[in-house]
Amino acid sequence: MYHNVRLRASGARGTERKEGPAQPLFAFISPVSLVSLGGLFLKKTVCAAAGLLTAFLCCTPVFAADGSAGSTSLWFCIPFAGLLLSIAVLPLVKPEWWDKNKAKAVIFWSLLFIVPYAVTNGAGQSASVTLECLINDYLPFIVLLFGLFCVSGNITLEGDLVGSPRVNIALLVLGTLLSSCIGTTGASMLMVRPLIKINSWRKRKCQTMIFFIFLISNIGGCLTPIGDPPLLMGFMRGVPFFWSLRLFPVLLFNMTALLFIYFWIDRRAYMKDIAEGRKPDISRPGTQVHISGGHNIFFLLLIVLAVILSGILPSLPVFQSASGTARGLHLLGVTLSYPSIIEIALILLAAWLSFRTTDASVRTKNHFTWSAIQEVATLFVGIFITMQPALMLLKTSGAELGLTQPAQMFWAAGALSSFLDNTPTYLVFLTTAGSLGFVSGMATSVGTVPMKMLMAISCGSVFMGANTYIGNAPNFMVKSISDENGIRMPSFFRYMLWSVCILIPVFLLDMVLFFM
Amino acid sequence: MDQNREKVIEIATRIYDLDTKVYQCLGSSLGRVYTGRRDDCIESLAVLLSGGRQTYMLRSELALVGNMARTIPDKDECARAMEEYNKILQDVKELPDTFGKVDIMDKERIQLNSIDLRNRFSENDHLIICIGRTQGCAGTDIGFALADALKINFYDTEIFNAVRKRLEAEQDVVPDSLGSDVYPFLNPNPPRSRSSFKEMLNTITRYHGLPKEDAVFFNESDLICSMAKKEDFVIMGRCADLVLANNRIPHISVFITAPFELRVRRIMETHGLDHKKASHLLRQLDRRRGSYYHFYTGSKWGDPVNYDLCLNSACYGIEKSVELIARMINQQIGRPDNP
Numbered sequence: 001m002y003h004n005v006r007l008r009a010s011g012a013r014g015t016e017r018k019e020g021p022a023q024p025l026f027a028f029i030s031p032v033s034l035v036s037l038g039g040l041f042l043k044k045t046v047c048a049a050a051g052l053l054t055a056f057l058c059c060t061p062v063f064a065a066d067g068s069a070g071s072t073s074l075w076f077c078i079p080f081a082g083l084l085l086s087i088a089v090l091p092l093v094k095p096e097w098w099d100k101n102k103a104k105a106v107i108f109w110s111l112l113f114i115v116p117y118a119v120t121n122g123a124g125q126s127a128s129v130t131l132e133c134l135i136n137d138y139l140p141f142i143v144l145l146f147g148l149f150c151v152s153g154n155i156t157l158e159g160d161l162v163g164s165p166r167v168n169i170a171l172l173v174l175g176t177l178l179s180s181c182i183g184t185t186g187a188s189m190l191m192v193r194p195l196i197k198i199n200s201w202r203k204r205k206c207q208t209m210i211f212f213i214f215l216i217s218n219i220g221g222c223l224t225p226i227g228d229p230p231l232l233m234g235f236m237r238g239v240p241f242f243w244s245l246r247l248f249p250v251l252l253f254n255m256t257a258l259l260f261i262y263f264w265i266d267r268r269a270y271m272k273d274i275a276e277g278r279k280p281d282i283s284r285p286g287t288q289v290h291i292s293g294g295h296n297i298f299f300l301l302l303i304v305l306a307v308i309l310s311g312i313l314p315s316l317p318v319f320q321s322a323s324g325t326a327r328g329l330h331l332l333g334v335t336l337s338y339p340s341i342i343e344i345a346l347i348l349l350a351a352w353l354s355f356r357t358t359d360a361s362v363r364t365k366n367h368f369t370w371s372a373i374q375e376v377a378t379l380f381v382g383i384f385i386t387m388q389p390a391l392m393l394l395k396t397s398g399a400e401l402g403l404t405q406p407a408q409m410f411w412a413a414g415a416l417s418s419f420l421d422n423t424p425t426y427l428v429f430l431t432t433a434g435s436l437g438f439v440s441g442m443a444t445s446v447g448t449v450p451m452k453m454l455m456a457i458s459c460g461s462v463f464m465g466a467n468t469y470i471g472n473a474p475n476f477m478v479k480s481i482s483d484e485n486g487i488r489m490p491s492f493f494r495y496m497l498w499s500v501c502i503l504i505p506v507f508l509l510d511m512v513l514f515f516m
Numbered sequence: 517m518d519q520n521r522e523k524v525i526e527i528a529t530r531i532y533d534l535d536t537k538v539y540q541c542l543g544s545s546l547g548r549v550y551t552g553r554r555d556d557c558i559e560s561l562a563v564l565l566s567g568g569r570q571t572y573m574l575r576s577e578l579a580l581v582g583n584m585a586r587t588i589p590d591k592d593e594c595a596r597a598m599e600e601y602n603k604i605l606q607d608v609k610e611l612p613d614t615f616g617k618v619d620i621m622d623k624e625r626i627q628l629n630s631i632d633l634r635n636r637f638s639e640n641d642h643l644i645i646c647i648g649r650t651q652g653c654a655g656t657d658i659g660f661a662l663a664d665a666l667k668i669n670f671y672d673t674e675i676f677n678a679v680r681k682r683l684e685a686e687q688d689v690v691p692d693s694l695g696s697d698v699y700p701f702l703n704p705n706p707p708r709s710r711s712s713f714k715e716m717l718n719t720i721t722r723y724h725g726l727p728k729e730d731a732v733f734f735n736e737s738d739l740i741c742s743m744a745k746k747e748d749f750v751i752m753g754r755c756a757d758l759v760l761a762n763n764r765i766p767h768i769s770v771f772i773t774a775p776f777e778l779r780v781r782r783i784m785e786t787h788g789l790d791h792k793k794a795s796h797l798l799r800q801l802d803r804r805r806g807s808y809y810h811f812y813t814g815s816k817w818g819d820p821v822n823y824d825l826c827l828n829s830a831c832y833g834i835e836k837s838v839e840l841i842a843r844m845i846n847q848q849i850g851r852p853d854n855p
Binding site: 095156158160161162163164166167170196197198199200201202203271272274275276277278279280282283285286287361364365366367369371483485486487488 | 542543544545546547548549551552553556576577579580583584586587589720721722723724725726727730731733734735737738758759761762763811812813814815
């Protein structure tokens with residue numbers, strides 16, 4: 001859920017359409033080169049590579065994706081790929097370096113997009129794209145995450161409930177259903193610490209956090225427009241609020257299949273833990289569970305309200321200018337709409353009130369630190385900037401992909417949502433589906449879309465954010481919070497191995513059962 | 517070799533202590549990296565430190581401790597923790613290559629599996645004999661007679677349950693109605709009652725969300741360990757051998773069995789069953805005991821590698837089996853030979 005992202009037209013100016021040699025670029029991003037980034041000559045390597053690549057991008061005619069002049073080059077996606085590879089590889093090969101210098105890496109890859117883009121499209125255009133992305137996409141996204149992080153950090157579960165396969169499953173079910181009520185990010189932030197806490201007696205617990213990401217941080221958000229921003233965008237384009245409830249059978253199937261798999265994995269881990277002599281402290285008879293800072297649920301709901309308002313208010317005439325564009329504050333040539341300002345203000349107010357009204361001891365018990373949100377804020381600013389060309393390409397070329405079947409839409413929307421922001425991905429495919437000329441189905445502002453196709457696009461966008469750590473914002477937050485609390489989470493690629501082995505087969509079944 | 521071992525243990529202890537200190541400084545209640553018993557964690561760390569294929573796990577675990585240490589709000593405490601963390605990292609890096617070739621865990625296992633029991637028990641340790649047995653092999657009779665011969669206490673299922681209930685009553689704990697029905701192997705056909713939602717909720721509340729069997733197992737494990745610190749005894753089943761091994765409490769583990777047909781015959785006589793029913797009962801009970809043991813220990817029930825001594829009771833009969841076990845124990849640990 002990269003929140004509140006708006007689509008923009010590609011602003012690339014005239015670039016010649018010729019195919020340039022690919023080899024030097026691929027050589028640059030090869031794993032060997034990345035490993036060398038972490039070496040002794042890191043600085044020199046990075047500077048030299050940056051210079052070479054910039055020069056290359058500036059001097060070499062580029063391949064235009066949609067065949068028309070003025071479109072964005074595929075080469076501009078390289079910084080995005082580079083950043084993803086850095087996130088995936090550097091924490092493994094140079095963890096200490098990465099810990100101290102991840103901000104530098106983010107700046108490096110961001111500049112690698114901004115500078116060549118400025119050279120080929122003009123400094124103004126490059127600045128506009130970057131600012132638009134930072135102010136209208138990144139700012140609401142990180143403020144929402146920050147607010148939820150703060151408020152949930154002030155709620156702690158105390159007691160002696162013990163993390164066993166069945167208790168974990170019960171909490172995963174609860175969290176999954178909660179995701180549709182308070183959003184995947186809200187549910188993730190609310191549930192992650194209690195789940196970590198009750199499993200603290202165990203050694204093998206990363207599988208619980210992985211399935212947490214699968215279910216609560218992603219799949220659970222499919223039932224309402226509050227659950228995940230793509231559905232909110234759909235709602236704003238004429239899809240009825242309760243239409244998403246039609247996805248309940250799909251959710252139920254996925255939840256059942258995944259929890260069945262989870263049960264067997266967690267049961268094995270649980271048995272191994274017991275066999276090693278680990279046991280929870282159950283010396284006190286009866287289970288006592290109580291929540292400290294429970295009043296913060298109110299602030300959580302305030303944040304949910306802010307998100308809903310950000311989806312509803314833009315359509316009201318009072319927030320629109322005479323020309324129909326959104327009214328708002330103009331910052332460096334970019335307009336931050338009033339609904340966004342209201343949303344940001346409400347979220348920050350909720351976070352502030354939460355801190356003011358909650359005893360610091362609750363945060364201490366929760367091991368509340370700023371590290372997780374700092375890490376996400378740092379990495380995602382780079383991800384947001386560097387993924388712009390990919391989103392532009394998607395916008396310009398999405399309709400030309402020749403996708404006409406629900407199953408195709410499901411996989412295309414899903415594959416792109418695994419790495420890109422799922423909101424624009426959803427909109428691109430919704431628009432594409434709306435333009436195919438169907439006469440029966442859901443009437444939306446972008447055209448009539450058959451029910452099955454709408455379901456496929458919705459499910460693909462929402463579900464497949466679970467495929468990678470960067471597929472959805474709460475994924476990385478859950479990873480960071482787990483990392484901070486004694487849970488050895490899998491690396492980027494190892495996590496993908498989990499998703500490929502577990503999620504993809506379930507999604508294949510989804511396709512067969514629901515989208516064929 | 518001993519110096520290597522000492523060095524490894526010293527570093528393992530420092531890692532464990534650092535984790536403890538970091539956790540205390542943070543005041544967190546969410547959990548830490550090393551959550552088991554101190555001795556167990558240090559031993560596991562020593563195994564990781566001694567090299568082999570698992571060194572990546574040590575790195576990951578150290579990184580987790582480092583992650584937590586970096587978040588200590590008090591800057592001085594944080595600096596001290598990080599200083600210790602860096603020192604540990606340095607010490608780990610400086611471990612000689614030969615450490616990888618020192619397989620400490622194997623050495624331990626050899627020690628544990630040796631029949632040289634004299635080295636296993638110190639003066640402060642109690643004599644604990646854990647007996648696993650198949651149904652119908654007269655294992656319980658042998659255990660009882662052995663306890664009598666050695667003049668130590670005997671705990672079988674019923675007695676053990678009674679002790680547990682008494683302890684719970686003494687501690688003013690909510691009385692637990694758990695009977696032998698939680699152990700499927702004690703009753704081959706346990707009644708399957710349909711519990712209401714309220715009862716189910718009560719069960720969840722009473723046992724901290726754990727299945728009843730698991731909660732009982734954890735409580736019994738505690739009980740076995742605390743008893744092992746106070747008295748000598750013979751205990752039948754309950755995975756006591758693994759419970760004690762996990763808690764590093766010296767004990768002797770014995771597995772007693774007999775040929776299936778002989779066991780069937782004995783069950784036919786003692787329970788007045790026909791051959792078919794007796795065979796069915798034995799198979800069922802063996803299967804249940806095996807799965808119970810496997811679930812809680814991860815090991816195969818009756819596998820000779822898990823025991824100090826495996827005995828075919830049919831070869832000796834009850835009396836001679838007792839004599840054999842008692843003689844071995846007395847000779848090896850220097851007790852007077854008096855069965």
